[in-house]
Amino acid sequence: MKLDADIKAQLAQYLQLMEGDILLKVSAGSDNVSRDMLSLVDELATMSSHIKVENTQLERTPSFSVNRIGEDTGVTFAGVPLGHEFTSLVLALLQVSGRAPKVDQKVIDQIKSVKGEYHFESYISLSCHNCPDVVQALNLMSILNPGITHTMIDGAAFKEEVESKEVMAVPTVFLNGEPFGSGRMTLEEILAKMGNGPDASELADKDPFDVLVVGGGPAGASAAIYAARKGIRTGIVAERFGGQVMDTMGIENFISVKYTEGPKLVASLEEHVKEYGIDVMNLQRAKRLEKKDLIEVELENGAVLKSKAVILSTGARWRNIGVPGEAEFKNKGVAYCPHCDGPLFEGKHVAVIGGGNSGIEAAIDLAGIVKHVTVLEFMPELKADSVLQERLYSLPNVTVLKNVQTKEITGTDKVNGITYMDRETEEEHHIELQGVFVQIGLVPNTDWLSETVERTRFGEIIVDKHGATNIPGVFAAGDCTDSAYKQIIISMGSGATAALGAFDYLIRN
Numbered sequence: 001m002k003l004d005a006d007i008k009a010q011l012a013q014y015l016q017l018m019e020g021d022i023l024l025k026v027s028a029g030s031d032n033v034s035r036d037m038l039s040l041v042d043e044l045a046t047m048s049s050h051i052k053v054e055n056t057q058l059e060r061t062p063s064f065s066v067n068r069i070g071e072d073t074g075v076t077f078a079g080v081p082l083g084h085e086f087t088s089l090v091l092a093l094l095q096v097s098g099r100a101p102k103v104d105q106k107v108i109d110q111i112k113s114v115k116g117e118y119h120f121e122s123y124i125s126l127s128c129h130n131c132p133d134v135v136q137a138l139n140l141m142s143i144l145n146p147g148i149t150h151t152m153i154d155g156a157a158f159k160e161e162v163e164s165k166e167v168m169a170v171p172t173v174f175l176n177g178e179p180f181g182s183g184r185m186t187l188e189e190i191l192a193k194m195g196n197g198p199d200a201s202e203l204a205d206k207d208p209f210d211v212l213v214v215g216g217g218p219a220g221a222s223a224a225i226y227a228a229r230k231g232i233r234t235g236i237v238a239e240r241f242g243g244q245v246m247d248t249m250g251i252e253n254f255i256s257v258k259y260t261e262g263p264k265l266v267a268s269l270e271e272h273v274k275e276y277g278i279d280v281m282n283l284q285r286a287k288r289l290e291k292k293d294l295i296e297v298e299l300e301n302g303a304v305l306k307s308k309a310v311i312l313s314t315g316a317r318w319r320n321i322g323v324p325g326e327a328e329f330k331n332k333g334v335a336y337c338p339h340c341d342g343p344l345f346e347g348k349h350v351a352v353i354g355g356g357n358s359g360i361e362a363a364i365d366l367a368g369i370v371k372h373v374t375v376l377e378f379m380p381e382l383k384a385d386s387v388l389q390e391r392l393y394s395l396p397n398v399t400v401l402k403n404v405q406t407k408e409i410t411g412t413d414k415v416n417g418i419t420y421m422d423r424e425t426e427e428e429h430h431i432e433l434q435g436v437f438v439q440i441g442l443v444p445n446t447d448w449l450s451e452t453v454e455r456t457r458f459g460e461i462i463v464d465k466h467g468a469t470n471i472p473g474v475f476a477a478g479d480c481t482d483s484a485y486k487q488i489i490i491s492m493g494s495g496a497t498a499a500l501g502a503f504d505y506l507i508r509n
């Protein structure tokens with residue numbers, strides 16, 4: 001396999017940034033993937049005099065590790081890290097060569113201070129856009145801490161291993177042989193999961209804020225920037241900074257930017273937020289809100305933050321279908337992200353539940369990978385745009401079932417079928433299949449507010465045109481509100497409205 005000219009040109013530029021020598025230890029066989037890997041490694045070695053190569057026997061073949069001279073770093077790639085993992089490869093080469101990572105010094109210190117032996121294995125697919133963040137985070141941890149190792153494993157090259165470990169979603173991470181987590185995770189999230197997150201006691205002693213934003217998606221980031229630009233003390237507390245945008249691949253409707261990708265947009269949001277000295281308290285979940293003299297927001301860890309005004313921007317999450325088998329087989333055949341997990345179902349039969357735009361987009365996408373897709377729609381007609389429906393019906397390997405109700409996702413240790421009821425005849429049917437993609441929309445993250453803030457029957461926070469809720473001083477913005485449409489640009493606009501509304505409230509009170 002030869003690298004194409006564009007990739008080679010990019011590589012050449014990056015490799016010039018290497019700061020010292022590195023050693024690639026290569027474990028290869030005579031299979032096709034080994035041949036591709038060897039050709040990649042040889043090409044790398046011809047492109048930089050800093051790269052030395054040595055043949056060896058590693059735990060997996062084909063694989064290669066990236067090491068400092070005379071010292072193993074524990075960074076291993078099993079398979080060929082191209083596709084979405086190309087950046088992971090480049091970063092590993094540069095960082096092992098001594099180039100400083102673009103990560104907060106606080107986080108670097110946190111990684112270095114981790115004590116113990118941690119051996120991570122991450123199963124990925126080369127078409128998964130959520131995987132590189134996890135691979136790069138674990139690689140960096142291995143490079144910085146001698147007690148940590150990480151092997152990236154391309155599921156397509158290690159099918160038997162994937163089957164035996166029952167990996168049905170990527171990325172799936174194992175730590176010391178035990179399941180650790182799946183889905184996109186940031187460096188900070190991984191550290192927190194390992195028990196090395198930010199110290200909760202730091203939060204309890206904070207002075208009251210003028211504006212505290214709960215939620216760090218586009219709505220929260222926009223609200224915080226608008227508030228901070230008024231020169232008032234502003235904080236953001238967020239379970240996961242970036243929100244849904246972190247799970248979004250291509251974005252083509254963020255006006256004035258023709259195309260961007262979720263994590264890239266989140267990085268810009270973070271940079272913009274930091275520009276204003278906003279106190280960002282990431283990886284913290286709010287569990288209670290109460291209006292006293294000040295408004296109090298209690299976090300899961302028990303700390304209570306106080307503020308004169310609060311903006312709720314807790315967004316939304318994938319809606320579950322709520323049938324038997326869904327929770328039991330999550331990541332064991334039940335999936336929510338076709339872009340990420342589709343490749344794991346190559347050659348298999350899958351179902352998509354939901355006939356709206358996201359469901360039909362998913363079905364079209366999956367039809368190019370899997371053997372057969374069955375779409376199940378509850379209503380008598382699909383709700384997706386007609387252009388999507390036309391494309392769907394033109395595909396030979398798709399069956400559409402309308403006016404049907406999913407009853408159960410069946411399986412033993414993983415999904416083996418789906419049972420549905422024809423709503424007209426009330427007859428039950430069963431289809432044997434290996435994967436179910438649930439695509440039935442979003443539900444607002446507002447359960448934690450219990451009875452405090454007025455909401456619609458769908459749980460959406462009711463706001464007026466200033467973004468104000470029924471509680472004086474409490475505002476809301478974005479997907480967690482009753483706004484008619486849920487989009488990035490709309491969330492940002494409503495975040496700005498809520499911040500200006502909150503500022504107006506502070507002046508008057």
Ligand SMILES: Cc1cc2nc3c(=O)[nH]c(=O)nc-3n(C[C@H](O)[C@H](O)[C@H](O)COP(=O)(O)OP(=O)(O)OC[C@H]3O[C@@H](n4cnc5c(N)ncnc54)[C@H](O)[C@@H]3O)c2cc1C
Pocket residue numbers: 214215216217218219220237238239240241242243244245247248249250251252253254284285286287313314315316317445448477478479480486487488489491
């Ligand atoms: C796969 C996918 C693709 C999409 N593609 C596009 C697109 O191309 N273009 C477009 O315009 N829109 C797209 N959207 C929609 C868009 O992402 C949302 O409309 C937007 O992110 C909403 O922003 P938000 O800030 O209101 O909420 P979110 O993005 O959901 O952010 C919510 C924030 O609140 C935090 N949070 C939640 N609960 C708590 C709690 N109890 N305590 C503390 N923090 C909490 C979350 O961690 C997060 O930081 C897509 C959505 C998905 C899922």
